[in-house]
Amino acid sequence: MKDSRHTGLIAGAVITAFFIGMALIAQYWTPFDPRVLLIVDKLQAPNTHHWFGTDQLGRDVLSMIMLGAQTSVGVAALSVIIGVFVGVPLGLFAAARRGAIDELVMRGNDVIFAFPALLLAILMTAVFGPGAVNAIIAIGIFNIPVFARVTRAGALQLWTRDYALAARVAGKGPFRISWEHMLPNLVGLLVVQGTIQFSLGVIAEAGLSYVGLSAQPPTPSWGRMLNEAQTLTALAPYLALFPGFAVLLFVLGLNLLGEGLRRRAERPS
Amino acid sequence: MTAPLLEIADLSVAIGATRIIENLSLQVHAGEILGLVGASGSGKSVTALAVMQLLPPSATMTGTVRLRGETLTGKTDAQMQPIRGRDVGMVFQEPMTALNPLMRIGDQVAETLRLHSAVSALAAREAAREALDLAGLSGEQGALDRFPYELSGGQRQRVAIAMAMVMSPPLLIADEPTTALDVITQAQVLRLLQELVRARNMGLVLVTHDLAVMAQLADRVAVMHQGEIVEQGATPELLLRPRHPYTAALLAAAAFTHKRVARQVSSPEVLQACGIIREYPRQRRSLWRAAAPLRALDDVSLSVHAGETVGLVGESGSGKSSLLRVILALDRSQAGQVRLLGEEFSNAAGNLHRLRRAIQVVFQDPYGSFDPKWTVERLIAEPFFLLNAPPLAAERRRKVAIVLEQVGLAATDAQRLPHEFSGGERQRIAIARALITEPAVIAFDEAVSALDVLLREQILELLAQLAERLNVAYLFVSHDLQVIRAIADRVYVMQRGRIVEEGPTESVFASPRHAYTQALIAATPKLPVN
Numbered sequence: 001m002k003d004s005r006h007t008g009l010i011a012g013a014v015i016t017a018f019f020i021g022m023a024l025i026a027q028y029w030t031p032f033d034p035r036v037l038l039i040v041d042k043l044q045a046p047n048t049h050h051w052f053g054t055d056q057l058g059r060d061v062l063s064m065i066m067l068g069a070q071t072s073v074g075v076a077a078l079s080v081i082i083g084v085f086v087g088v089p090l091g092l093f094a095a096a097r098r099g100a101i102d103e104l105v106m107r108g109n110d111v112i113f114a115f116p117a118l119l120l121a122i123l124m125t126a127v128f129g130p131g132a133v134n135a136i137i138a139i140g141i142f143n144i145p146v147f148a149r150v151t152r153a154g155a156l157q158l159w160t161r162d163y164a165l166a167a168r169v170a171g172k173g174p175f176r177i178s179w180e181h182m183l184p185n186l187v188g189l190l191v192v193q194g195t196i197q198f199s200l201g202v203i204a205e206a207g208l209s210y211v212g213l214s215a216q217p218p219t220p221s222w223g224r225m226l227n228e229a230q231t232l233t234a235l236a237p238y239l240a241l242f243p244g245f246a247v248l249l250f251v252l253g254l255n256l257l258g259e260g261l262r263r264r265a266e267r268p269s
Numbered sequence: 270m271t272a273p274l275l276e277i278a279d280l281s282v283a284i285g286a287t288r289i290i291e292n293l294s295l296q297v298h299a300g301e302i303l304g305l306v307g308a309s310g311s312g313k314s315v316t317a318l319a320v321m322q323l324l325p326p327s328a329t330m331t332g333t334v335r336l337r338g339e340t341l342t343g344k345t346d347a348q349m350q351p352i353r354g355r356d357v358g359m360v361f362q363e364p365m366t367a368l369n370p371l372m373r374i375g376d377q378v379a380e381t382l383r384l385h386s387a388v389s390a391l392a393a394r395e396a397a398r399e400a401l402d403l404a405g406l407s408g409e410q411g412a413l414d415r416f417p418y419e420l421s422g423g424q425r426q427r428v429a430i431a432m433a434m435v436m437s438p439p440l441l442i443a444d445e446p447t448t449a450l451d452v453i454t455q456a457q458v459l460r461l462l463q464e465l466v467r468a469r470n471m472g473l474v475l476v477t478h479d480l481a482v483m484a485q486l487a488d489r490v491a492v493m494h495q496g497e498i499v500e501q502g503a504t505p506e507l508l509l510r511p512r513h514p515y516t517a518a519l520l521a522a523a524a525f526t527h528k529r530v531a532r533q534v535s536s537p538e539v540l541q542a543c544g545i546i547r548e549y550p551r552q553r554r555s556l557w558r559a560a561a562p563l564r565a566l567d568d569v570s571l572s573v574h575a576g577e578t579v580g581l582v583g584e585s586g587s588g589k590s591s592l593l594r595v596i597l598a599l600d601r602s603q604a605g606q607v608r609l610l611g612e613e614f615s616n617a618a619g620n621l622h623r624l625r626r627a628i629q630v631v632f633q634d635p636y637g638s639f640d641p642k643w644t645v646e647r648l649i650a651e652p653f654f655l656l657n658a659p660p661l662a663a664e665r666r667r668k669v670a671i672v673l674e675q676v677g678l679a680a681t682d683a684q685r686l687p688h689e690f691s692g693g694e695r696q697r698i699a700i701a702r703a704l705i706t707e708p709a710v711i712a713f714d715e716a717v718s719a720l721d722v723l724l725r726e727q728i729l730e731l732l733a734q735l736a737e738r739l740n741v742a743y744l745f746v747s748h749d750l751q752v753i754r755a756i757a758d759r760v761y762v763m764q765r766g767r768i769v770e771e772g773p774t775e776s777v778f779a780s781p782r783h784a785y786t787q788a789l790i791a792a793t794p795k796l797p798v799n
Contacts, residue, residue: 162632163640166702168599170652171625184642 009260015253019246023069032060034067035218043236052242055225056232061239064220065246071132071221072250075214076201078136080194083143088190090144091151092182095159096174106152109145116142118207125213135214139204143197150193155182188265192258199254206247222247272338274299274472275320275440280332282315282324282496289315290496293332297472299439302463304487304504305476306519308721312496313476317442320474321357322349336440355385358433360426362445367429368417374428375401375413382435396435404431405461422585423454427461434465441466444476451584451748456792459486478721480523481751481794484508492516508797522726524796525755537611539709539742540573540596540628544605547591565591566602567766573710578736578743580757580774582750582789588766589746593714596744597630610709626655629703633715635695639687645698646683649673652706672701677731693724697731704735712744717752729756750793754778762786 031051038058046053052061094105115123121138128134158164158181167177208214209223217224222243229239273296282290290312297303305313318324320334322341334341336356341349353359361367369377378397382388388396398413404427406412417425426446433441443462447455463486466473477483483490484504491501492515500513511517546569548562565588573579583589594600596607598615607615609624629652632638639648646669653659660668670680676697687695696716703711713732717725733756736743747753753760753774760777762770762785770783781787 162634162638165599165632166630166638167651169597169625169628169630171622171655172651181640185640 006260008256009264012253012256012258012260015249016257019069019250019253020073022066023073026063026066026070030060030063030066032063034059034063034220043232045236046238053236053238055228055236055239061225061242064225065222065242067220068222068225068243069246069250071209071215071219072202072205072247075132075136075139075205076198079139079143079201079204080197082136082140083147083197084190084194086140087144087147088151088183088186091148091153092155092178094148095152095155095182096178102152105148109148112141113145118204121204121208121213130213130216132215132219135205135208138208139201142204143201146197147190147193150189151186154186154189158182158185188261192262192265195254195258195261199251199258202247202251202254271298273297274301274337275474276333276335277316277320278333278335280316280319280330280334282312282319282328282330284315284325284328288496289328290319293493293496293498295491295498295501297440297474299472300466300470301489302466302473302475302487304483304490305474305493306478306480306483306490307493308519308723309478311493313478313493314444316493317359317444317474317476320442321353321359322346323353351385354381354433354438355436356438356440358436358438358441360429360433360441360443360446362448368425370417373414373416374406374420378428378431378435381432385436397431400431400435401428403434403465404428405457406431421454423450423458426450426454426458430458430461430465437469438471440472440474442474442476445478446475447482448477448479452750452789452792453584455482456794459794462486479794480508480519480722481796484796485794492519505797519722520796522722523751525726525729536575536577538572539575539610540744541570541608542572542592542596542605543570543608545569545592545595545602545607546604547588547595547600547602565766566595568605569763569766569768570605571761571768571771573742573744575709576736576740576742578745578756578758580753580760581744581746581763582748582753582760583763584748584789587763589748589763590714591766592763593630593712593744593746597628597712598625622655626652626706627709628712629706629708629710630712630714631696631699631703631716633718635692635699635719638699639695641687643687644683645669645673645685645687645690648687649683649698649702649705652702655706668705669701672704675704675735676701693720693727696720696724696728700728700731700735704739704741707739708741710742710744712746714746715748716745718747718749725752732756750778750789762789 041054041058042056044050044054050060050062052065054060055064090105094102120141121135124134124138155178164177164181167181172180205214205221206223206226209221210227212224212227214223215221225243226240229236229243232239275297278294280290280293281288293316295303305316307313315324319330320341322344324330330342332342336352341352368374375394375397378400379393382393382396394413401412406424406427417428420428446462447458450458459482462473465471475483475487487504489501490504490507491498492513493499494515500507500511500516507516508520511520545566546564547566548564550562551560553560569588569592571579571581581589581592591600595602595615598607598621602615606613609627612624614621614624646666649669649672650665653665666683669683673680673682678694678697678701687698690698717728720728729752732743735741745753745757757774759772760774761768762777762783764785770777770781770786777786778790781790
């Protein structure tokens with residue numbers, strides 16, 4: 001029992017590190033330049049030269065997957081950062097002040113929560129035009145209430161501890177106590193939630209780029225690769241296989257990691 | 270002599286690699302109350318669980334447990350199920366969690382019965398009514414149809430006793446049955462247990478850390494220390510002439526009183542509370558008018574003189590904690606004021622910060638009082654925030670080292686984290702944190718209630734020494750009269766949000782005037798004195 005949860009955590013960490021490492025390497029090196037079109041080499045099945053084959057425009061699929069990882073990791077990470085930097089202070093603030101301010105913050109969150117990220121992205125695209133930046137903002141906004149809630153719930157519990165009272169007796173105000181006592185004790189909780197939101201971000205990015213609302217060509221992205229492969233499924237099934245598998249494996253790894261971290265945090269020390 | 274009802278022979282229990290119980294042997298006869306006493310962690314509760322074969326799966330057990338000649342050890346869980354409840358009843362410490370919150374109490378009591386014998390729902394209900402009657406909750410008054418949340422702690426413990434009694438088991442095991450209850454309720458529950466044992470010729474194993482409860486109830490006492498029974502014998506002899514040094518130490522600690530010279534009452538008042546009224550809003554029941562607020566403190570006044578130890582005693586819910594929060598300016602009162610060193614403290618925003626250093630606090634729970642991520646040095650130095658020019662680096666370290674040594678810890682402990690310390694050591698750290706700003710008053714909120722008797726004595730002794738050396742005043746809040754009597758110069762008695770009696774400790778205890786104080790003192794279990 002103890003071993004299996006450990007394996008899950010390690011497997012999740014290895015898979016996550018693999019994809020993030022791939023995204024970093026792609027910054028400096030890919031087997032081929034996926035921005036160069038070589039129509040002569042189009043639709044090659046996987047072979048020793050092109051490990052994952054080539055697409056209808058002759059681009060190397062492996063190189064595209066590697067650069068696609070960059071888009072995926074970048075969009076998901078930045079949207080988590082938006083969620084953390086706005087949501088966590090809101091949650092701490094709501095927990096520290098309670099009463100009407102708490103209600104206001106949390107009901108405001110409910111309003112954001114009511115809109116799915118995809119819908120929000122479509123709305124933003126309609127107003128500002130499609131692009132990776134707008135995808136990041138849309139997914140980031142969706143992350144805000146999630147982090148606000150988790151933080152508020154955790155902080156409310158910590159406020160009942162005697163050390164919060166002791167800090168008040170030491171003359172510290174609610175904001176200082178939130179910063180010095182609440183936040184450090186919530187880090188574990190937030191790392192777990194961050195991992196989960198990261199995986200949701202990867203899925204959301206794939207979904208948005210699939211419908212063409214995220215990163216625009218020529219920047220490769222897994223979702224658009226899937227979309228383009230769709231019409232060629234009969235001719236070149238491997239084109240859909242590799243990006244689909246990449247999304248699946250990355251999300252699986254992140255979930256294993258998040259679940260493993262959550263269990264470790266829950267374990268009584 | 271007849272064969273014993275319960276016989277435990279050479280019982281050893283280990284959980285993982287830790288040995289919990291070593292070669293324990295004891296016997297309980299019908300109609301006898303055996304007290305199992307010891308500090309927390311001495312293996313008392315594990316012994317009780319071993320009898321019921323309810324040890325966690327990671328535990329390994331050797332030895333034999335026999336009930337009426339039948340060997341229980343080695344029985345499977347399925348074989349034990351009919352025995353639990355039918356032959357052995359059990360009452361636990363915490364009446365809050367022992368009952369199912371969503372089930373009417375009549376049904377909960379009847380459930381035990383229906384699990385063990387094929388009786389009709391109606392007959393089971395009738396039996397439940399009888400058991401509740403016996404436990405002092407009259408069934409006629411609709412007690413059967415009430416939910417646990419509608420009952421007080423004492424009433425819940427009566428339900429738990431009724432559940433244990435409904436099958437009329439020959440043996441009852443009660444694990445700290447009154448520890449979570451007030452003294453007056455405790456006395457009632459103890460009397461109930463005693464009557465049941467006498468009337469039904471049952472055997473009772475009473476597990477407790479409280480020697481005075483033991484002295485009042487048990488026929489025979491077994492003293493446990495680190496998993497072994499160090500001494501057992503008939504109650505009065507054992508308590509009056511303990512043979513084992515550990516028993517003697519326990520008794521000495523329980524009888525702790527600090528001998529001190531009568532304090533000068535002429536010293537100036539450092540803390541005054543006048544006419545404090547604190548109300549909590551209640552849930553509104555009617556759309557048209559707000560519910561009348563709950564008045565937790567009703568015109569409460571008290572004062573503490575420099576260097577004096579003042580006790581504030583009362584049962585849970587009497588308003589002690591509310592008063593403390595107002596005094597510490599953590600909550601605002603609806604009326605009245607708190608003056609600290611002669612200046613208005615409670616409702617004055619400007620003075621608050623400057624005055625706070627004159628009053629510090631020690632809380633009850635040695636585990637929840639510290640941020641687990643902070644080092645001891647940082648924790649103790651936290652109140653330095655109140656100073657205009659807080660000492661830095663080396664100076665700060667020196668001051669922390671001084672208070673650590675004052676409370677009997679080493680200066681090197683400053684770099685450790687709170688989880689590395691035991692409960693008693695943590696309370697010392699809490700005291701160090703309270704001392705660091707050199708306050709005029711320290712408030713103690715049940716500060717020794719979570720500690721067992723030996724540690725309690727050490728902490729009280731330390732506090733008495735510090736009070737004399739540093740001339741700091743204490744406001745000591747507790748439900749435990751023994752503790753208050755041991756340490757306080759003057760005492761306030763609180764009941765339902767009011768101070769009902771006030772005076773020098775010895776005269777209040779010797780000749781209480783108010784009926785409530787008299788009842789409290791009468792209900793407190795006492796150790797025999799020779």
